[in-house]
Amino acid sequence: MIRVAFFTFGCKVNQYETQAMREIVERAGFEVVDGGEADVFVINTCTVTGVSDRKARKLIRRLAREHPDALIVVTGCYAERAAEEIRGIEGVDLVLGNQEKREIASRIAEALGLPPPPPERDLWITRFDGQTRALVKVEDGCDSFCAYCIVPYVRGRVRSRPVEEVVEEVRRLAEAGYKEIVITGIHLGCYGKDWGGKPSLEDLLRAVAEVDGIGRIRLSSVEPMDVTPGLLKLMASDDRFAHHLHLPLQSGSDKVLKLMRRPYTGEEFERVVDMARSAMPDIGITTDIIVGFPGEGEEEFRESYEFVERIAFSRLHVFRFSPRKGTLAERMPNRVPDAVVKERSEAMIELGRRLMRRFAESLIGTVQRVLLEKKEEDGRLSGFTGNYVRVFVNAPESLAGEMVDVVIEGVEGENAVGRVIGCPKGQAACVS
Numbered sequence: 001m002i003r004v005a006f007f008t009f010g011c012k013v014n015q016y017e018t019q020a021m022r023e024i025v026e027r028a029g030f031e032v033v034d035g036g037e038a039d040v041f042v043i044n045t046c047t048v049t050g051v052s053d054r055k056a057r058k059l060i061r062r063l064a065r066e067h068p069d070a071l072i073v074v075t076g077c078y079a080e081r082a083a084e085e086i087r088g089i090e091g092v093d094l095v096l097g098n099q100e101k102r103e104i105a106s107r108i109a110e111a112l113g114l115p116p117p118p119p120e121r122d123l124w125i126t127r128f129d130g131q132t133r134a135l136v137k138v139e140d141g142c143d144s145f146c147a148y149c150i151v152p153y154v155r156g157r158v159r160s161r162p163v164e165e166v167v168e169e170v171r172r173l174a175e176a177g178y179k180e181i182v183i184t185g186i187h188l189g190c191y192g193k194d195w196g197g198k199p200s201l202e203d204l205l206r207a208v209a210e211v212d213g214i215g216r217i218r219l220s221s222v223e224p225m226d227v228t229p230g231l232l233k234l235m236a237s238d239d240r241f242a243h244h245l246h247l248p249l250q251s252g253s254d255k256v257l258k259l260m261r262r263p264y265t266g267e268e269f270e271r272v273v274d275m276a277r278s279a280m281p282d283i284g285i286t287t288d289i290i291v292g293f294p295g296e297g298e299e300e301f302r303e304s305y306e307f308v309e310r311i312a313f314s315r316l317h318v319f320r321f322s323p324r325k326g327t328l329a330e331r332m333p334n335r336v337p338d339a340v341v342k343e344r345s346e347a348m349i350e351l352g353r354r355l356m357r358r359f360a361e362s363l364i365g366t367v368q369r370v371l372l373e374k375k376e377e378d379g380r381l382s383g384f385t386g387n388y389v390r391v392f393v394n395a396p397e398s399l400a401g402e403m404v405d406v407v408i409e410g411v412e413g414e415n416a417v418g419r420v421i422g423c424p425k426g427q428a429a430c431v432s
Contacts, residue, residue: 001031002112005038007063009056010046012184012220014076016137018044020123021075021104028105028117034130040071040108044101045078047150049322053078057089064091071111075101080154081326098140098155124165126172132373132383132401134178135220138166138204139185143193144223146250147261147332148290150324151186158190163199167207174213179403180242180371181208182218189226202230209238215403216371216386218242224249224272225263232279242386243280247272248288252307253300256293261328266307273311282366284359284387286315291348292341293321294332301344309351314359315388316352320345356414360389363408363416370406370418372399382415390415 004025008018021042022032030040041063046052056078064072074086075096083095094107102120109116128134141156142149170181183205185191191201199207208217217240222231224247235241247269251257254265276283289308291301308316320341323330336344363385370391372383380392381400391406392415399420406418 001029002040002108002114003033003038004030004040004042004108005033005035006042006044007035007059008044009052010044010048010077011186012135012182013137013140013186014044014046016125016135016184017076017098017101017123018042019125019128019135021101022129023125023127024102024120024123025105025108027120028109030105030108032129038067038070040073040112041067042073042075042104045074045076047076047078047081047154047324049319049324051322053082060086060089060092064089071108073104073108075104077151077154081150124169127176128173128178132178132371133180133182133218134173135182135184136166136169136173137161137184139188139191142187143190144187144263145261145328147259147328148250148293148321148324150327153326155186158187158193160191160194163204163207166204167211170208170211170214174211177401179215179401180218181214181216182220183208184220187223188220189222201226202228202234205231205234205241209240214240216240216242216369218244218386219246221246221248223247224269227272227276229275232276236279242388243283244286244386244388245276245283246286246288249308249311250288250290251293251296251300252289252304252311253296254303256296256300256304259295259329259332260290260293266303270311282387284314284385284389285311286317286388287311287313288317288319289348290319290321291344292336294329294336295334296321296336297334305348305351308348309355312358313352313355315356316348318345318348318352353414356389357411359387360408360411360414360416363387363389364410365408367405367407367421368416368418369403371403372401374400385416391418392416393418393420395420 006018045056071093072091073094079095080097086095105117139160141158142152143158145152368385370383372381375397381395382392404420405422408416408418410417
């Protein structure tokens, strides 16, 4: 049997699509293996930053060197953006764009001289290998064209999945035992825009919430201008919705936001945060920050730093500006020197650590629902609260994949430490 191994870089949408490709090749009669020895290696790439590209090239070259007889297949956003560049890497056999991922099994079969499998209509999943949370992609593409972003060029325009199709997929995952579903997309808040806005993201989420067996529904990332009072009311009214929003800020400086072509000011962003916290006082609000964007001087960085500190995000993802060929920002003047970008990045990351710890400390003494996900090296289990704080507990490994109540007793670094109280149904003497 032909053995196929997958490697994934980048966002949750890419992770979902890798799972879909795993299932496609299995239906075609191939065996999916986790690394090691394989006959085919599939690398699903990201191209958001230059670092993403370099990591993909490094892995491709290593796999080609260590497995000279294997078929090397490269797909994903880097493959979409720079197919010829990737074809020029020694050892690469196939390069597939994002829209060709559903053809993964037939293209592998063709390259190996095997009979073609039945065609696949689209990408869909029945499980999420190696994860206790299942990602469900409901939308692809973006129409925004922010100055720094290559994504609209490699993902195309907004395209939404029908509500019925998403609900059926969630139902399959619930029946397979997944307790948490993460709703994801490239521009999630634009769900339904391609058919006029109805059904909307709110309508989709209401339908998903009707599926039996789901303990938690989480949104992966929502642009601030897409957060509506109706969405917040829905999240606050049903305790299965995680009290967590990832709102990409990118900069706390209005001047830089305008250069980035972001459609809001800092004041407008702050109003969204206030509205969310008013609806859900315990909400965790996480964000993305870009440092070193062209035109970000010392004053603009200070404004961004102080804005992040004032908003008191519960977690930061900090990115150093990376010019992407074909974007508006690539041609912008007033580049920030690399050494300065590095210094600002380190400062923002350290601020993020302090804010994470502060938010984790705010949970001490509260009882949180935690999806226990994995066993740590020290023997403890860890998982996330609804407001997206990692918690460590002493509990038997049989609880991995279960949603449990945990009283938060302290913090370690930026994470919380707690104690399981009570046992899930069917789990006897689970508290240790």
